[in-house]
Amino acid sequence: MTSEKEIVIKTDNLTKKFGDFIAANEITFEVFKGEIFGFLGANGAGKTTAMKMLIGISKPSSGKATIAGFDVYKETEKIKKSIGYMSQKFSLYEDLTINENIQLFGGIYGLSDDEIEKRRSELINKLNLQNEADKLVGSLPLGWKQKLAFSIAIFHTPKIVFLDEPTGGVDPITRRQFWDMIYEASHNGITVFVTTHYMDEAEYCDRVSIMVDGVIKALDSPAELKKQFKANSMDEVFLMLARDAKRGE
Amino acid sequence: MKQLITFIKKEFHHILRDTRSMLVLIGLPIVQLLIFGFAITTEVRNANIAVLDNSKDEVTQGIITKIESSQYFDIDRSITSNDQIEKAFKSGKIKLAVIFQPNFQNELSHSNKAQLQIIADATDPNQATTLTNYLSSIVRDYQNELNRQNKLPYTINTETRMLYNPQLKGAYTSVPGVMGMILLLISAMMTSIAIVREKELGTMEILLVSPMKPWLVVISKVIPYFIISLINVATILILSVFVLGLPIEGSLFLLIASTVIYIFCALSLGILISTVTETQQAAMLISLLGLMLPVVMLSGYAFPIANMPTILQILSNLVPAKWYIIIIKNVMIKGIGIEQIWKELLILLAMTGTFLIISIKRFKIRL
Numbered sequence: 324m325t326s327e328k329e330i331v332i333k334t335d336n337l338t339k340k341f342g343d344f345i346a347a348n349e350i351t352f353e354v355f356k357g358e359i360f361g362f363l364g365a366n367g368a369g370k371t372t373a374m375k376m377l378i379g380i381s382k383p384s385s386g387k388a389t390i391a392g393f394d395v396y397k398e399t400e401k402i403k404k405s406i407g408y409m410s411q412k413f414s415l416y417e418d419l420t421i422n423e424n425i426q427l428f429g430g431i432y433g434l435s436d437d438e439i440e441k442r443r444s445e446l447i448n449k450l451n452l453q454n455e456a457d458k459l460v461g462s463l464p465l466g467w468k469q470k471l472a473f474s475i476a477i478f479h480t481p482k483i484v485f486l487d488e489p490t491g492g493v494d495p496i497t498r499r500q501f502w503d504m505i506y507e508a509s510h511n512g513i514t515v516f517v518t519t520h521y522m523d524e525a526e527y528c529d530r531v532s533i534m535v536d537g538v539i540k541a542l543d544s545p546a547e548l549k550k551q552f553k554a555n556s557m558d559e560v561f562l563m564l565a566r567d568a569k570r571g572e
Numbered sequence: 573m574k575q576l577i578t579f580i581k582k583e584f585h586h587i588l589r590d591t592r593s594m595l596v597l598i599g600l601p602i603v604q605l606l607i608f609g610f611a612i613t614t615e616v617r618n619a620n621i622a623v624l625d626n627s628k629d630e631v632t633q634g635i636i637t638k639i640e641s642s643q644y645f646d647i648d649r650s651i652t653s654n655d656q657i658e659k660a661f662k663s664g665k666i667k668l669a670v671i672f673q674p675n676f677q678n679e680l681s682h683s684n685k686a687q688l689q690i691i692a693d694a695t696d697p698n699q700a701t702t703l704t705n706y707l708s709s710i711v712r713d714y715q716n717e718l719n720r721q722n723k724l725p726y727t728i729n730t731e732t733r734m735l736y737n738p739q740l741k742g743a744y745t746s747v748p749g750v751m752g753m754i755l756l757l758i759s760a761m762m763t764s765i766a767i768v769r770e771k772e773l774g775t776m777e778i779l780l781v782s783p784m785k786p787w788l789v790v791i792s793k794v795i796p797y798f799i800i801s802l803i804n805v806a807t808i809l810i811l812s813v814f815v816l817g818l819p820i821e822g823s824l825f826l827l828i829a830s831t832v833i834y835i836f837c838a839l840s841l842g843i844l845i846s847t848v849t850e851t852q853q854a855a856m857l858i859s860l861l862g863l864m865l866p867v868v869m870l871s872g873y874a875f876p877i878a879n880m881p882t883i884l885q886i887l888s889n890l891v892p893a894k895w896y897i898i899i900i901k902n903v904m905i906k907g908i909g910i911e912q913i914w915k916e917l918l919i920l921l922a923m924t925g926t927f928l929i930i931s932i933k934r935f936k937i938r939l
Contacts, residue, residue: 380780400783408781412774418589419582430578431784459589485781 328355331483331514332377337386339372346372348537349386354530356482359505359515361528365565369537370518371411371487377516378408378485391482404432407476407484407513411491415472417461421452424460425475432479446474466497470504477508484508486517490524502527522558531557533564540564575784579792583766587796597762601754601804602811608746609816616702617643621668622651622660627676631686635714639670644706661693668692668703747812748900749873751805752893755831756838756867759801761859763842766793768855771846786935794839801835821907830903830917834896837920840927841892847934867893895919 332354339347347369354360364370375381377390379399388395391405415424422443429439447456450470460468469489477484486505490498502524509515509529517528525531525545532542541548541564545557554560587594623639625632639645645668651660660666671689673679680686690707692700767790770776779789805828812818820827841863849855868874870884871893877885888894895916902908910917 378781380777403781403783406781408778410774410777412777414774414778416582416586416775417773419585423582423585427578427582428782431575431779431782433575433783 328358330354331356331391332360332389332516334377334388335386337373337376337388338384339369339376339381340384345537347376350534350539352532352539352542354483354514354516356514357509357512358529359509359517359527361525361531362516362518362534363522363525363531363561364518364534365568368534368565368568370534373534374485374487374516374518378406379403405482407479407481409472409476409484409486409489411487413465413468413472415460415468415475418459420457420459421447421463421471422456424471425478428475428478434479442478446478450474466493466500469493469497470501473501473504477513480511481513483514483516486515488518488520490519490521498524522556522561525557525561533561535564535568576788576792579784579788580795583792583796586766587800593762597758597800598803598807600758601750601808604754605747605750605808605811605816608750609812616667616699616706618646619644619667619699619703620648620665621645621670621703621707622648622657622666624651624654624657624669624671626674627672629675629677631677631680631718632672635672635688635711638710638714639707642706642710644703657691661691664693666693667699668707670707744818744901744905745873747808747816747818748897748904749871751808751831751900752834752871752873752897753864753867754804754808755801755835755896756841756863756893757859758804759797759835759838760842760845760863761856762800763794763797763839764845764849764855764859765852766797767843767846768849768852772851790843794843797842798835798839801838802832805831805835818904820904822903822909826910826913827900827903830896830899830913830920833917833920833924834892834899837892837896837924837927840924840931843931844927844934847931866891870894871897873897892920892923 330353332352334350334352336349336351337347338345338349350373362370362374372381376383376395377388379390379395379402383395390402393399393401393405395402416427419427425443425446426439429442434442447453450467452467452471455463455467460471463471473484473486473489476486490501493501498521505515505517505527517524519525528545530542530544531548532539533548534540541551541560543551548560549555549557552560552563554563587597621639623636625636636647640647648660648666651657651666651669654671657666657669657671661669669691671691673687673689676686676688688711690704692704694700767776770779770789776789780786809820809827813820842859845855845858845862849858866887870877870880870888870891872888873893877888877894880888899913899916899920902913
């Protein structure tokens with residue numbers, strides 16, 4: 324990875340305080356276009372807080388950051404148009420059908436009716452959901468829901484997609500399929516910023532950062548990190564760093 | 573604009589797919605109105621009474637016929653003595669007894685005075701008062717007819733007129749009350765639940781990350797409930813005019829315009845509730861306890877405000893339903909125009925504004 328690449332996320336000493344509590348402490352990193360960037364950390368390490376600042380729903384206390392070239396303080400509206408987001412909680416409307424969910428989110432992101440229809444039929448065919456397209460999302464199995472949620476998060480072809488623990492509670496096969504979709508998105512030039520608890524998933528990322536107690540303790544490709552910490556797996560790397568954590572569950 | 577329409581469509585999907593809630597939303601006002609209009613009412617019909625006629629003359633017969641022909645009383649003919657009356661009262665068979673003195677007509681024509689005793693079962697004081705009032709007015713009516721024929725001097729007639737509601741119909745208080753309650757409940761509770769639901773499900777986060785403006789989200793939540801409220805207003809008014817026989821004396825336009833203002837007030841209260849709660853249950857609880865109780869107790873709908881302790885009287889000013897019920901009573905029943913209700917309308921508008929300003933402040937803090 325070299326700096327010749329186009330930078331899509333850049334943070335400089337980004338900090339978020341809640342009273343005396345420093346949830347995210349002077350975070351500095353860069354993410355490049357088309358990269359799969361793993362954002363790891365134990366519970367309470369400040370991952371979600373950091374991510375919320377990046378997607379524009381939480382104002383940083385200090386520091387700088389640009390997302391897709393837009394400032395997180397002043398240009399949140401422009402940022403919102405250039406990113407996609409999939410939250411921890413399953414975030415489609417269960418009492419709407421698959422088609423209605425697609426049309427709704429297409430409409431929210433301002434796509435034209437023709438465009439929505441074109442992409443919708445492509446998506447339904449790709450996910451093999453022809454027979455389910457008019458069924459309520461609530462009736463789908465969890466794995467399908469997650470795949471659908473991801474597809475809808477990138478439906479408007481954002482520059483960056485933020486995934487907050489997207490594969491929680493999903494079986495290994497579906498997780499594998501889910502990661503195939505992430506690779507495909509990354510191949511199509513969408514930058515993927517993903518938080519996860521699963522260390523095997525960390526191995527799939529181009530680069531990972533590991534956050535402990537609000538601070539980024541390590542940032543490199545999985546191979547480099549394993550070399551640096553003389554570990555066999557990302558799991559070991561993570562344990563070495565997170566062992567001293569004071570916060571968390 | 574397209575965003576807004578797409579989103580409103582989605583809200584209607586939510587509402588229409590939830591058949592049970594939909595039925596409650598549309599059915600509740602109808603049920604409430606009918607219950608309060610027919611069942612829970614201070615008016616009494618077909619009350620069983622006993623008549624003990626110790627005189628059996630032209631005048632007493634005339635009065636008895638008049639009593640009988642009214643829809644309020646059914647005379648129990650089997651009762652013919654004082655003892656039986658007492659028994660009938662104890663067993664609850666009759667609510668009221670009328671006893672004519674012997675030589676009723678003679679006394680009346682010679683001394684211009686005759687005694688008629690009314691005994692009422694006052695275990696239910698309200699009912700007893702209502703019944704004796706009905707009966708007295710029947711007797712008074714008869715007396716007036718007599719006087720017209722005889723031109724008797726020195727007879728003083730008291731005449732009571734029940735203004736605006738001559739038949740003392742319960743619907744006159746229940747319709748404004750039900751409107752005040754239902755509109756507040758549907759608009760405030762349902763909007764707050766609908767907004768909080770998105771928070772609870774996590775979809776609110778997705779919407780906040782999307783380019784959709786937060787106020788657009790709120791507006792598109794509010795519009796469907798606004799429409800449902802209007803449907804409810806229509807059904808309540810149609811029912812009250814055609815089923816409960818309540819007239820709309822004043823301007824229909826003014827009535828609907830002030831109702832729209834009240835709905836806005838309730839909707840903004842719902843938005844306010846949604847900004848202070850995180851779960852649907854909490855939103856529902858706050859709406860029910862925080863809105864229902866004051867509306868029932870302090871709006872002047874169930875209990876007259878003038879009779880309350882001063883503190884409650886002051887508190888009642890904070891209840892939007894109080895002002896709305898005043899407006900509706902004035903416009904609908906008394907037929908009064910805007911010149912008499914502009915103050916109340918202004919108060920409702922001021923409340924709406926206050927709720928919205930607090931909501932916007934709270935909304936920003938949350939982001």
